[in-house]
Amino acid sequence: MIPKVNEFFFPSVAGDYYEIMAMQARIVIMFLIGLEMDFPYLIRNLRPVSIIAGSSCLMCTFFAIAMTSFIYDVTDSHDHAVIMGTIITVVLANTSSPIVVRLAADLKISTSDVGRMAISSSLLGDFYAVILLVIVTASRKHYSGMRWVLLGILYFIIVIAVIILNVHLAKWLNRRNRNQKYLRNTEILCLLAIVFVTATGLETMGFSSIVACFLIGLMFPRGGKATRTLLIKLTYAVHNFILPVYFGYSGFRADLTSIDSLAKFFVVFVVILLSFGGKITGTLAACSHLKIPLNEGVLIAFLMNLKGHVDILTIGIAAQDRKANPLFCNLMISAIVLNSLIWGLIITFMVRRESDILGYRHIAFESQSPDSELRLLTCVHGPRSVGTMVGLIAASKSSESIPVAAHLMHLIELPEKTNTNLMYHQKEIDEISDDDEYGGNDVVEINEAVDIFTAETGIMIHQVKVVSPLVSMYSDVCEWAEDTRASIIILPFHKYQRIDGKLESGKEGLRTTNQKILRHAPCSVAILVDRGLTAGASHVSGSESLQHVATLFFGGPDDREALGFSKRLGMHHHINLTIIRFLPTPARRELVGVNFDTKEKDILMAIPDSENDADAGVLTDFYNRYVTSGRIGYVEKYVENGAETASALRDMADMYAMFIVGKGGRAQSPLTIGLSDWEECPELGTVGDFLASPEFDLSGSVLVVQQCRPSKSEKNDP
Numbered sequence: 001m002i003p004k005v006n007e008f009f010f011p012s013v014a015g016d017y018y019e020i021m022a023m024q025a026r027i028v029i030m031f032l033i034g035l036e037m038d039f040p041y042l043i044r045n046l047r048p049v050s051i052i053a054g055s056s057c058l059m060c061t062f063f064a065i066a067m068t069s070f071i072y073d074v075t076d077s078h079d080h081a082v083i084m085g086t087i088i089t090v091v092l093a094n095t096s097s098p099i100v101v102r103l104a105a106d107l108k109i110s111t112s113d114v115g116r117m118a119i120s121s122s123l124l125g126d127f128y129a130v131i132l133l134v135i136v137t138a139s140r141k142h143y144s145g146m147r148w149v150l151l152g153i154l155y156f157i158i159v160i161a162v163i164i165l166n167v168h169l170a171k172w173l174n175r176r177n178r179n180q181k182y183l184r185n186t187e188i189l190c191l192l193a194i195v196f197v198t199a200t201g202l203e204t205m206g207f208s209s210i211v212a213c214f215l216i217g218l219m220f221p222r223g224g225k226a227t228r229t230l231l232i233k234l235t236y237a238v239h240n241f242i243l244p245v246y247f248g249y250s251g252f253r254a255d256l257t258s259i260d261s262l263a264k265f266f267v268v269f270v271v272i273l274l275s276f277g278g279k280i281t282g283t284l285a286a287c288s289h290l291k292i293p294l295n296e297g298v299l300i301a302f303l304m305n306l307k308g309h310v311d312i313l314t315i316g317i318a319a320q321d322r323k324a325n326p327l328f329c330n331l332m333i334s335a336i337v338l339n340s341l342i343w344g345l346i347i348t349f350m351v352r353r354e355s356d357i358l359g360y361r362h363i364a365f366e367s368q369s370p371d372s373e374l375r376l377l378t379c380v381h382g383p384r385s386v387g388t389m390v391g392l393i394a395a396s397k398s399s400e401s402i403p404v405a406a407h408l409m410h411l412i413e414l415p416e417k418t419n420t421n422l423m424y425h426q427k428e429i430d431e432i433s434d435d436d437e438y439g440g441n442d443v444v445e446i447n448e449a450v451d452i453f454t455a456e457t458g459i460m461i462h463q464v465k466v467v468s469p470l471v472s473m474y475s476d477v478c479e480w481a482e483d484t485r486a487s488i489i490i491l492p493f494h495k496y497q498r499i500d501g502k503l504e505s506g507k508e509g510l511r512t513t514n515q516k517i518l519r520h521a522p523c524s525v526a527i528l529v530d531r532g533l534t535a536g537a538s539h540v541s542g543s544e545s546l547q548h549v550a551t552l553f554f555g556g557p558d559d560r561e562a563l564g565f566s567k568r569l570g571m572h573h574h575i576n577l578t579i580i581r582f583l584p585t586p587a588r589r590e591l592v593g594v595n596f597d598t599k600e601k602d603i604l605m606a607i608p609d610s611e612n613d614a615d616a617g618v619l620t621d622f623y624n625r626y627v628t629s630g631r632i633g634y635v636e637k638y639v640e641n642g643a644e645t646a647s648a649l650r651d652m653a654d655m656y657a658m659f660i661v662g663k664g665g666r667a668q669s670p671l672t673i674g675l676s677d678w679e680e681c682p683e684l685g686t687v688g689d690f691l692a693s694p695e696f697d698l699s700g701s702v703l704v705v706q707q708c709r710p711s712k713s714e715k716n717d718p
Contacts, residue, residue, distance in 0.1 A: 018249065019316070025246040026313070027199045027213050028192075029098050032234045033123075034217025035227065036101075040403060042120050048290045049117060053095075053124035055286035056304050060092035060278035067274060074263050075328040083136060083323040087314055090132045091332050092275045095125035096309035096340070102243060103306065103344060107351045111375075111405075111485045112360075114296040118303040121283075126210065129310035133208050136314050136323065151205055159212045162198045163219045166191070170226040174451065181443050182229040191230065210310065223454035225447065228463065250312045251337050258330035271335040272342070279305040295354060302347045307336045360482050362523045362708045365564025366557075366618055368487070370571050373403040377486040379477060381411050381510060383445035385492040388530045388701065390453040390461065392490065397459060398571030407484055410446055410465045411473055413509070470509035474516035481523055488524040488565065488705075491517060493684075493692065497531050502694060515683050518663075518706055524561055527663075527684060529692045529702040546576050550656040552649075552687060553581045554669060555615045558662025561707035563622060566660050570632040578633035580652070581619070582671050585640045642674030646690065653698045661687050663706040 042049065068085040077084060100122040101110070109115035173187055195216055199209035220227060259265050280301040287297030315332050318324040374396055378389040389408065397404045443465070450461050466476045481489050494511035495503040505511075518525050551566040553559050563579065570577035626632040639645045663685035675690045684692055688704035 022246060022249060023200075023203065023209075024196070025242050026309075027196055027209060028234065028242060029238060029246065030210050030213035031195050031217040032238050033097060033101055034214040035220055035230060035234070037119075037123075037214075037218050038116060039218055041116050042123075044403065045117065045120065048286075048292075049120040049124060051290060052117065052283055052286040052300065052304075053121040053128070056095075056121075056279045056282035056301070057093040057125055057128045059282035059285075060275065061089050063274040063278045064089040064092045067270060070270075071267055071328070071331075074267050075325060075331065077325055077328060080323045083318060084328065086132050086135050087318055087324060087328075087332065088271075090129045090136075090314045091271060091307070091311045091336060092278055093125065093132075094129035094307055094309065094311040095122040095279075095304045096306050096311075097122040097126045098243060098309060099247065099306045099340065099344075100303050102239060103347065104303070105239075107348065108483055109351060111483065114299055117292075118300045121300065122304060122306075123214070125304060126310055129314070130208050130211050133310055133314050133317070136318055137206055137208065151207070155202060155205065155207050155212070158198060158202065159215055162194060162216055165194065166216065166219075167221050169194075170221045170224060173226050174224040177225050178448065179444060180225065181447065182232065183225050187226075188229055188233055191226065208310075208313070210313075222460045224451050228447070247308055250308050250333075255330045256334055258327060259334060264327075264331060267331050268335045268338065271332065272339045275307070275335075275339055276305055276343070299347070299350060299354075302343055302350065305343050306340050306347075308340050311336055360485050360522060363487070364561055364707055365487070365524060365567075366560040366707075368564060370398060370567045371402055373405065374568060375405045375407075375485055375487045376490065377407045377409060377477070377481050377484060377488070378490045379409045379411055380446065380492060381506070382442045383449060384496055385528070385530050386446050386449045388528065389490065389492075390450065392528070392703075393459060393461065394453070394457050395572055395575055396565075396568045397457075398568050402568075404459060405484070406459060406461045407480070407486070408446075408450060408461050408463050409477065409480060410443065410463070411477070411513075412465065412467045413473070413507075414467045414469050470507070470513055473513050474520060477513075477517055478520050478522060481521060486523050488526055489517060489521055490526045490528055490703075493527055493529040495529070495692070503529075503692065511681075511683070518683055519709070521708065524565075524705060524708050526565070526703050526705045527688075529684070529688075529704070531699060531701045546574060547658075548576045548578070548656045549658045549660065550652065551577065551579050552659060552661040553579060553615075553619070554662070554671060554687065555612065556662060556664065557614075557707045558664055558685070558705060560615065560618050560662070562660050562662040562703075562705040563618065565705055567622070567626065567632075569660075570626060576633070578635055578656075579622070579627070581634070581636045582645060582648075583636055583638050584671060585638045639671055641670055642672050645671050645687075646675060649687075649691065650696070653696070653700075656700050658701045658703060659691055659698075660703045660705065661685070661691070663688060663704050 064085060068081070068088055071088065072081055072084055097119065101119055104110040104115040104119060107115075110119065169191065173183055173191075177183055177187075195213060198216070199213050202209045202212050220230075259268055280298070283301035283304055284294075284297050287294075287300065292300075312333060315324070315329050319326065319329045376393055376396065378393065380386050380389055386408070393404065393406045447463070450463060454460060464480065466473070466480070468476050477489065480486075491514050493503075494506050494508075494514060496506060498504050514527060518527075549566070549569055551562055553563060566577055566579070569575050622632075623634060627634040637645075637648050639648055663683075672686045675686050679686065679689050680693060681689045684702075684704045685706075688702060690696060691698055691702045
C-alpha cells in the first residue's frame with residue numbers, strides 16, 4: 001500500500017473506530033442475508049448442501065495441516081503454531097457468503113438451482129469458519145473450559161429469546177399498522193436496535209455474532225409489513241453502500257508491499273493454489289456423488305472459493321492479540337484479496353460464456369412433474385384481482401411437500417408528465433412514505449390481502465411493485481420472469497366484472513401490455529378472466545368445500561400446456577378436476593382419417609399427424625397416471641362443428657367454478673369453426689374468447705394458457 005494513502009485512510013487513532021464500524025456492517029449484512037435466505041430450500045436440500053460444504057472444508061483442512069509448518073518457517077514465527085494452523089485452515093476453508101450472495105445476484109443465477117446450492121453451501125462453510133474462529137478468540141478471555149460451555153449455552157439461549165421476541169413484536173407491529181403501507185422509521189429502528197444490542201453483547205462475551213445475526217434474520221417472521229419494510233430499507237443500502245465499503249476496507253488492509261521476496265510470493269501463491277485445489281477437489285467429489293453435472297459443479301467450486309469475510313476477521317483478532325506476527329497476517333490478507341479478485345473475474349467470464357447452459361431454461365408444464373418446484377409470477381393492476389390470484393397460487397400447491405415460489409407483481413402506470421430518468425426502486429427506497437403517490441391506497445389493500453393469505457396458508461408471496469409507462473411495462477414483466485426463472489406468468493384480463501355480472505373494459509393500454517407479454521415472455525403465459533368466484537373457489541386452504549374445475553382439450557401445444565398446469569390443481573384435495581376432451585363425431589373422424597379406439601381404461605390413438613401424435617402421447621400418459629387412479633375425471637364430448645361445440649360449452653357453463661383452456665397453437669379444427677366469427681379478443685384464442693364473450697352466460701372464471709414461444713421472445717417489439 002502507498003504510505004501516504006495508508007496514512008490518510010488508516011491513521012493510528014482510527015483503528016478502533018474502523019473495527020467498530022466493520023462489526024456494525026457485519027451485523028446488518030448477516031441479518032439481511034438471513035432475512036433474504038430461502039429457508040425452505042435450505043431445509044429441503046440440507047443433505048446435498050452439507051455434503052458439498054463438508055467435503056470442500058475437509059479437503060481444505062487437510063491442505064492447511066500439510067502447509068502450516070512451511071509457512072511457520074517462512075514467516076519466522078516462534079510461537080502459537082496451533083493458532084497459526086487454525087488461521088490457515090480458516091483462510092483455505094472459509095467461503096465469503098456475502099460475496100457469493102452478491103455475485104450470484106449480479107450474474108442473475110441466485111434463483112437457479114446451482115446459485116441457491118452455492119449460496120447455501122457457502123453459509124455452511126462460513127459456519128465452519130466461525131467455529132474455528134471461536135478457537136482463536138478463546139485466548140482473549142482466560143476462562144475455564146466449564147465457563148466456556150456455560151457461556152455457549154447462554155449464547156444460544158439469548159439467540160432463541162431474541163428470535164421469539166421478534167416473532168411476537170413483528171406480529172404486534174403488523175397489527176398496529178394495519179392501514180399503513182410500511183412500518184414507521186422509529187419502529188424499524190427498534191427492530192434493528194434489538195439485533196445490534198444482542199450482537200454487541202455476544203461480541204463482548206467473546207463470541208462472534210455472525211451466526212447469531214444470520215439466525216435472527218433467518219427466523220424473522222416472513223410476510224407482513226415488518227419484513228416488507230426491513231427488506232426495502234436494508235436491501236438498497238446494504239448492497240449498494242455497506243457491502244462495497246466493508247469489503248473495500250478489507251481490501252485496503254492488504255499490504256502488497258510485504259511481498260518483497262520470492263519466498264513470500266511463493267507463500268501467497270501456495271495459499272491461493274491450495275485454497276482453489278481444496279475447494280474444487282472437495283466440491284467436485286461431492287457433486288460427483290450427488291450426480292450434479294460437471295459444469296454446475298465447477299461453478300459451485302469457483303463460487304465456494306470466494307473469500308474475505310470470517311477469514312479477515314480471524315486474522316484481525318489474531319493480530320490484535322499478538323497470536324500471529326504482522327508478516328504472516330499481511331501475507332494471508334494479500335492472498336485473500338488476490339484470490340477473490342482472480343476468481344470473481346473467472347466466475348463472471350464462465351457464467352457469461354455458459355449462459356446457454358447456466359442461464360434461464362424454461363421447461364414446459366407438459367414435461368414437468370407435479371411434484372417439482374412451481375415458480376409463479378402473478379401480475380395485478382389493483383386490489384380487485386388479488387384474491388383470485390392468491391387463490392390460484394394456493395390451488396397450485398397441491399400438497400405441503402411441494403415447493404412453490406410465488407411472486408406478486410403490482411403493475412402501476414407511470415404518467416408521462418412524471419416520467420423521469422430516476423428508476424422507481426431508487427425513488428421508493430430513498431423517498432418512501434405512507435403518502436407515496438404511486439399505487440395510493442391500492443398498495444395497502446394488496447398488502448393486507450397478501451398478509452392475510454400468508455397467515456392462513458403459510459405460503460410466502462414475494463411482492464414487487466413496478467412503476468413504468470404502459471408502452472414498456474411488458475419489458476419489466478418479462479425481465480422479472482427471467483430473473484426469477486418463472487414457470488408461468490399469470491396476467492389479469494383487461495376487462496373486469498361489474499356488479500351486474502357483465503365484463504367492462506379497462507384501459508386499452510392494459511390489453512396491449514398483455515399482448516406484448518404473450519409475444520415476448522420467456523415462459524408460459526396465462527390470462528385470467530376473473531368473474532369473482534375463483535377467489536373463493538381457489539382459496540381452498542381454509543375451506544372444506546369441493547370446487548369443480550374443468551380443463552377443455554381440443555389439441556395443440558397450448559392445450560397440452562393447459563393440461564400440464566391442470567395436473568397441479570387436480571392433486572389438490574379440495575379441487576375436483578375434470579378433463580373434457582372434444583372429439584369429432586365418428587362420421588367426421590372417418591372423413592379426417594382418425595382411428596380412435598378405447599379399451600377399458602386405456603386410450604390408444606393412431607393419428608398420422610405429428611402434432612396429433614404429441615397430443616395422443618400426452619393424453620395417454622395423463623390418463624394412465626391420473627384418470628385410472630380416480631384422482632382426476634375424464635369426459636369425452638363428441639361434436640361435429642363449432643355450433644355443437646358452443647352448445648356443449650353452454651350446457652356446462654354453471655357446472656364449474658373455473659375453465660382452463662389453451663390459447664391456440666392448434667391447426668384449424670372443424671370443432672371450432674364458427675366460434676371465431678365474432679372474435680373480440682384474439683389474445684384469448686378462439687375458445688377462450690368465446691368463453692369470455694358477453695353472449696356466453698358463464699359464472700366461472702376462465703384461465704387461458706399459452707405455451708412458451710421461444711422464437712418470439714425477442715425483446716424488441718415490432
